[in-house]
Amino acid sequence: MSWLVNDIRPGKVLLVGEAMGLFTAGEEGPCSQVGAFGASVAGAELNVAIGLRRLGQDPLYMTKIGDDPLGERIRLFMEANQLDTSLVELSRERHTGFMMKTKESAGDPKTYYFRKDSAASTIGAGDVRALDLTGVSVLHLTGILPPLSDSCLAASKELLCAARANHMFISFDPNLRPVLWRDPETMRSTLRSLASHADLVLPGIGEGVELFGVERVEDIAQAFLDNGSRVVVVKDGPRGAYVSDGNQSAYVPGFVVDHVVDTVGCGDGFAAGVLSGLLEGLTVEAAVERGCALGAIQTQHISDNEGLPNPQELAEFTASHTRVAL
Structure with a gap:
C-alpha cells in the first residue's frame, strides 16, 4: 500500500511569513546584561526556504520588510542564499521585526520578539490573490503567520483556498507560539482548523498536548488524522x-549527536528535509529520515539556519552518524 503523500508533484514551494533580524547573545546571561550579540536573520518560513534551496529545490518566499538596516540585511541574506527576492515587498511606513535570543549551556534559549506593527504584519489576502502561482506545486504554511494580525490570518486562509484551487500539496507545521495569540482557545481552534486542510502536518509532542490533550506519538498522529489531515x-x-x-x-x-548547541530552528530544518525528500521522490520513511538528519544538524549551530546543509554536507553527516537505538 502506498502512502498518500506519493501524489506530491515536482515544482516550486510557496512559503509566506515574517523574516526577522536575530540578535543572539555572545555569552551566557540575561539579554539585559550581555555585552555583545551576533546578528543574523531568522523566520520559520524563511528557514525552511533556505533549507530547501540548499538541497536544490525551488522555494518561492513572500514577505514584507521595512526600509531599514534589518530589512536590507534580510534582502542581502536571501540573495546570498540564492533565494528569489521578487516577492519581498519594501515598506516605508513599517519597520522590520526582530528577536533577541539568550545563549545557554543547557536547555533551550530564551527568545524575545519585537514584531508588533511590523511590515510583515500587514500581509493580507489581497497579497495572496495577487500571486502568480504558475509552477507552484506545494504550499508550506506554519502556525506563526496567522496570529501576527487579522490580515495575516486572512492571508493564511486565502493561501489554503488558493492551494486547493490550484491542486497544490499542502504542508502545515503548527509551530506553536502562544505569546502571539490573543488567548489559548483561539490558538487551539484556529490551528486545528488550518491543520484540517493539510495533506501533511508536522507537529511536535508539545503541540499534540496543547491542541488535542494527548502526548503519545500514536495518539497525536490519530488526533490530527481524525481532525482531517491526510498524513501526520x-x-x-x-x-x-x-x-x-x-x-x-x-x-x-x-x-x-555528541552535544546540543541550540534547538531553535530544528523543526524548520526537519520540514525542509521531509519536503525536499518527497519532492525528489524518496519514500516517506527516507524523507522523514532526512528530516531527522537536518534537525540534528541544526542542533549543532547557534543560528536558526546557518547549519542547513547542501547535498554533500547532508551525505557526509548521514554517513558519519549512527541512528538512535529504539
Missing part, C-alpha cells in the same frame, strides 16, 4: 519521528 509526522525530539496515514505507520529513528 510527529516529531519526537532526538528519538526520531512517527509517521502515519491511518492505514499504515512507521517510526523513523533520529541521529545521535
Whole structure:
C-alpha cells in the first residue's frame, strides 16, 4: 500500500511569513546584561526556504520588510542564499521585526520578539490573490503567520483556498507560539482548523498536548488524522519521528549527536528535509529520515539556519552518524 503523500508533484514551494533580524547573545546571561550579540536573520518560513534551496529545490518566499538596516540585511541574506527576492515587498511606513535570543549551556534559549506593527504584519489576502502561482506545486504554511494580525490570518486562509484551487500539496507545521495569540482557545481552534486542510502536518509532542490533550506519538498522529489531515509526522525530539496515514505507520529513528548547541530552528530544518525528500521522490520513511538528519544538524549551530546543509554536507553527516537505538 502506498502512502498518500506519493501524489506530491515536482515544482516550486510557496512559503509566506515574517523574516526577522536575530540578535543572539555572545555569552551566557540575561539579554539585559550581555555585552555583545551576533546578528543574523531568522523566520520559520524563511528557514525552511533556505533549507530547501540548499538541497536544490525551488522555494518561492513572500514577505514584507521595512526600509531599514534589518530589512536590507534580510534582502542581502536571501540573495546570498540564492533565494528569489521578487516577492519581498519594501515598506516605508513599517519597520522590520526582530528577536533577541539568550545563549545557554543547557536547555533551550530564551527568545524575545519585537514584531508588533511590523511590515510583515500587514500581509493580507489581497497579497495572496495577487500571486502568480504558475509552477507552484506545494504550499508550506506554519502556525506563526496567522496570529501576527487579522490580515495575516486572512492571508493564511486565502493561501489554503488558493492551494486547493490550484491542486497544490499542502504542508502545515503548527509551530506553536502562544505569546502571539490573543488567548489559548483561539490558538487551539484556529490551528486545528488550518491543520484540517493539510495533506501533511508536522507537529511536535508539545503541540499534540496543547491542541488535542494527548502526548503519545500514536495518539497525536490519530488526533490530527481524525481532525482531517491526510498524513501526520510527529516529531519526537532526538528519538526520531512517527509517521502515519491511518492505514499504515512507521517510526523513523533520529541521529545521535555528541552535544546540543541550540534547538531553535530544528523543526524548520526537519520540514525542509521531509519536503525536499518527497519532492525528489524518496519514500516517506527516507524523507522523514532526512528530516531527522537536518534537525540534528541544526542542533549543532547557534543560528536558526546557518547549519542547513547542501547535498554533500547532508551525505557526509548521514554517513558519519549512527541512528538512535529504539
